Amino acid sequence: KKNIQIAIDGPAAAGKSTIAKLAAEDLGYTYIDTGAMYRAITYKVLKRHIDLENEEALTQLLFETTIELKPSSDGQLVILDDEDVSDEIRSNIVTSSVSIVASHAGLREEMVNRQLIMAKSGGVVMDGRDIGTHVLVDAELKVFMSASVDERAKRRQLDNERRGIDSHVDQLKKEIVERDKMDTERHASPLVQAKDAIYLDTTNLTIQEAAKYIIQLAKERM
Ligand code: C5P
Numbered sequence: 001k002k003n004i005q006i007a008i009d010g011p012a013a014a015g016k017s018t019i020a021k022l023a024a025e026d027l028g029y030t031y032i033d034t035g036a037m038y039r040a041i042t043y044k045v046l047k048r049h050i051d052l053e054n055e056e057a058l059t060q061l062l063f064e065t066t067i068e069l070k071p072s073s074d075g076q077l078v079i080l081d082d083e084d085v086s087d088e089i090r091s092n093i094v095t096s097s098v099s100i101v102a103s104h105a106g107l108r109e110e111m112v113n114r115q116l117i118m119a120k121s122g123g124v125v126m127d128g129r130d131i132g133t134h135v136l137v138d139a140e141l142k143v144f145m146s147a148s149v150d151e152r153a154k155r156r157q158l159d160n161e162r163r164g165i166d167s168h169v170d171q172l173k174k175e176i177v178e179r180d181k182m183d184t185e186r187h188a189s190p191l192v193q194a195k196d197a198i199y200l201d202t203t204n205l206t207i208q209e210a211a212k213y214i215i216q217l218a219k220e221r222m
Pocket of ligand 1 (some may be wrong): 012013035036038039041098099100102115127129130131179183
């Protein structure tokens with residue numbers, strides 16, 4: 001049995017991270033949430049009041065920044081320059097700004113370099129928007145995960161409730177559609193299904209069912 005790479009991409013709030021985390025746990029693999037990395041640098045950019053459109057300044061800032069993903073009992077900790085920002089990066093202001101930050105090619109290049117280093121050792125489940133198309137292009141298993149916008153907004157609402165973030169389904173729906181549009185229409189590695197990815201609609205699946213399906217696909221490829 002060999003260790004494989006699993007790439008999971010798809011639009012916002014499709015259940016990627018929850019399902020990827022479960023699958024990684026079951027397989028004993030490392031889980032890497034690349035969205036958290038883009039969120040972390042966005043948090044720092046906002047705190048420093050740097051113009052979100054200033055590609056050069058943002059890319060320079062990333063070079064001076066360390067972002068660590070640490071597994072913990074309740075998911076994953078995101079450490080930005082030694083500060084735990086796991087909750088802060090889920091705030092509304094970060095969520096509504098992250099797609100602008102993530103649109104810059106220079107910044108993405110450095111993120112991808114870091115992601116490749118993180119994926120080097122052993123089995124890995126990585127989720128994001130460009131993993132199958134630009135990061136783990138040779139991944140043994142690529143999944144493009146989606147769900148209806150209604151379902152995704154409902155899930156995000158539940159998620160937010162658990163995190164103590166105030167939100168309304170209609171507002172979330174708008175926000176999700178807007179973010180998908182930006183991620184899909186940007187020039188630098190836009191959100192698109194890789195040719196060799198398996199499409200998975202999770203609208204009518206439980207988290208456990210979706211994870212089980214991915215684990216089965218993974219085992220067939222080991
Ligand atoms: O996955 P999550 O919703 O946390 O990602 C936040 C944002 O980060 C996305 O909307 C997208 O703009 C950006 N992102 C990206 N490429 C990735 C992961 C996330 O551009 N691989």
